[in-house]
Amino acid sequence: MDEKLFIFIAIILISFLIIHSRLTGYVIVSVEVLPYKDVKQMLNFERVINYSQTQKITLEIMNSGNLELNESTTLSIYKLDKTLKKIVEYQKPSSSLKPMEISYFNIYYFPTEEGTYYIKVRTNFDGKIKETWAVFWVVIPVRYEVVQEKAPPAPPMPFARLEVEYEKNITMYQNETKLISLILNNTGNVPLGNINFYVSLDSSFEFEINPKVIFNLQENSSQIVLLTLNASKVLPGHYPLEIEIVSDLVRRRIEIDVNVLPSVPVKLIDLEVLKQEILKYQYLIFRFETQILELFKEGYDISKVNITLQSAKIQVEKAKENFENEKYDAVIKNLDEARKLLENLAFDLANLRLWIVITPSYINYWLILIVILIILITYYEFRKRTQKPIALRGVE
Structure with missing residues (x-):
């Protein structure tokens, strides 16, 4: 009797699961959420500012994981002058963030000259590091006339797509500097602009990415991105390397397994x-x-x-x-x-x-004009002093 009752109850439970899955499309399962720690870096600033303006940079650090973490962030500003030169560095106060909590940091920077400036954000959190770069321009404003033209015909329906070629598994030695290549292919029919890279890796690695930002990637064109890894301070083992590629139209996320072997x-x-x-x-x-x-x-x-x-x-x-x-x-x-x-x-x-767009400098023209005025004034004063009065001209 007990065996028949057990079979009857089992049949009822199985029937309930089948009916529930057919009606709702879902099956009741047990889901285990694994603990993980991660941060999201968000920058807000003006891409182009005039020479006389102050650049306000708002940095937001969000705990995008499901565990509480401690973070410390450094924001540096570089100027491009053949090579990147660090201009200033700001240290954000350390903070403890609960899941989905955000820490804010405002910076006001006044540039001293026009040109291209890079922003580097580097966040350390519980043994990991996350880094990203951004860029803005300081220009001298120019005046131009707006010419109204006939509207062109409507373009075809745009679609943005970015494909990335990369190695999913990398093996390197502790005493080695490894070059990792990412080949970005714009396979859509619209240009992609302001492509930024968010690199997340164990903090014991030293790394550098080039280029820092891709300003413009035309359709049907490619761009090679190189990431240099140095593992001299890293213990042997497997480490996840996460790279998030974000443009104005698309977003891609890739993960590479880095296997560090002992030095030989x-x-x-x-x-x-x-x-x-x-x-x-x-x-x-x-x-x-x-x-x-x-x-x-x-x-x-x-x-x-x-x-x-x-x-x-x-x-x-x-x-x-x-x-x-x-x-x-x-x-x-x-x-x-x-x-x-x-x-x-x-x-x-x-x-x-x-x-x-940089306007030509008119300083040289002003200097020439001032020199000409000085010469004319000097000549006029000389003539005035050497010329005799009109009343005495007839005496001679």
């Missing part, structure tokens, strides 16, 4: 891994050549970036030659030099598409 002498490094590294650099050289060729067709001056590319290409060729001659120490040095050159190349290529 150069002679014990896996030669197949070293060979694959050379092939990766050769592929990057090829992609950079393609990108530079596209810029040349668009009418950009590629002389500077082409010199950098050729220098990197020479280093990669030397690395290949030294590998064949079993000079592995030299291979690592060649690839390290190529990495530095490619970082500069990626940064310069992004800035090629940067257009800033």
Whole structure:
């Protein structure tokens, strides 16, 4: 009797689950939410300001995880003058944030000259680090006339899409500096502007991303982004590297597994891994050549970036030659030099598409005018003093 009752109750429960799933589309299951910690960095500022204006920067740090955390954030401002030069650094007071709680920080910065300025935000929270960059421009205002033209025909329906080529698994040694490449492909039919990168990684890593911001990525075009990782202070193990790519129209999030191995002498490094590294650099050289060729067709001056590319290409060729001659120490040095050159190349290529309207300086013209006035006044005074009065002219 007990066995029949048990079977009857089981049939009723199973029938209830089937009917419930058919009526609602859902099945009753038990869900376990895993604890995690993360922060979201939000910046609010003017993209373009006039020379006489003050830039107000509002920084919001939100606890986007489900555990309470402690965070400390640094905001730095750099100016682009051939290279990035740090102008000022602000330290946000440390704070303890509960889930979904937001901490605010306001900064007022008065630029001293026109040009391109970068904002770097770096947040440390419970052993992890998150970093992002943004950019704004300081310009001298110009006057222009608004010419009304006939409205063009309606364009086709726009759609934005960004595809990213990257390696999902990276293996590196503690004594190694690794170059990670992301290739951004705009496969939509509209340009993508102001592409920012939010990099989240264990705080024991040292890293740098180039370019910091992509100002303009035209449709059917590509942009190479290089991320350099240094694991000299990292314990062996697997670490998640999260990169969120945000533009004015699309948002992509990728995750890379970084496997850090213990340090080994150069002679014990896996030669197949070293060979694959050379092939990766050769592929990057090829992609950079393609990108530079596209810029040349668009009418950009590629002389500077082409010199950098050729220098990197020479280093990669030397690395290949030294590998064949079993000079592995030299291979690592060649690839390290190529990495530095490619970082500069990626940064310069992004800035090629940067257009800033700067009015000509009229100071020189004013100086010339003042000098001419001084000469005229001096000549007039000289003539006035040397010329005799009219009453005495007839006496002579």
